[in-house]
């Protein structure tokens with residue numbers, strides 16, 4: 001029988017991570033853990049914690065071990081079938097919501113929804129919006145649909161290759177805003193074999209080309225799916241903003257701009273029809 005203090009000390013993990021994993025293994029909160037840190041814990045719970053601590057030590061992301069990640073103030077369930085939502089993607093949600101301000105019952109399309117973080121956050125912030133989300137991965141769509149239902153967000157889901165997911169909808173719907181955080185890491189980027197990225201689905205990370213392939217497809221297809229005055233906003237890599245702006249100009253978008261994340265990096269670009 002081990003105590004919380006012994007398990008945490010023996011884990012070799014940073015204190016915060018060890019506490020978070022032990023809280024989850026025991027189903028208790030931080031205050032309980034601190035108040036009872038010298039109490040003997042059940043062997044089966046200690047075994048779960050030791051297994052998670054070992055996996056964390058081998059680099060598995062905290063979000064996959066805990067099964068959740070907070071985004072826009074909501075707890076999203078995540079599995080290795082989906083990208084772990086990143087804080088910088090909140091800029092995309094905030095920008096889409098800004099564009100929708102003053103538009104009643106807007107229509108929104110989120111391409112490559114993953115955990116549903118973007119689509120669900122928009123739907124929760126704007127319950128009057130009709131939000132459509134797509135993904136090529138059936139496993140990701142199952143995670144996204146479960147998140148929508150658990151968080152009480154009205155989102156419809158379709159599976160397919162970018163706009164191909166919407167084929168068959170008659171008449172073809174048009175949207176006030178299209179948002180996407182597509183895979184934008186180039187196939188040759190060494191970061192793919194480092195850190196959390198090693199554990200995330202390759203389909204969510206890389207286009208298996210130069211990093212711009214998915215962004216090209218999304219920009220190219222957007223005009224057919226946007227209402228006049230509608231906007232397209234996409235997240236992209238730290239060094240891709242100028243090239244994404246060029247793509248938007250070439251596709252006929254106006255008022256093309258990029259916005260910086262909290263680290264000062266041009267993280268999203270968009271334009272208006």
Ligand SMILES: C[S@@+](CC[C@H](N)C(=O)[O-])C[C@H]1O[C@@H](n2cnc3c(N)ncnc32)[C@H](O)[C@@H]1O
Pocket residue numbers: 082083084085086089111112113114115116117118134135136137140160161162181182183184203204205214
């Ligand atoms: C970077 S992840 C973004 C996930 C989520 N939107 C987020 O921001 O956390 C990209 C998503 O695009 C999906 N995807 C990749 N290729 C696709 C394609 N050709 N058509 C539709 N979705 C695709 C992946 O399965 C993945 O869920």
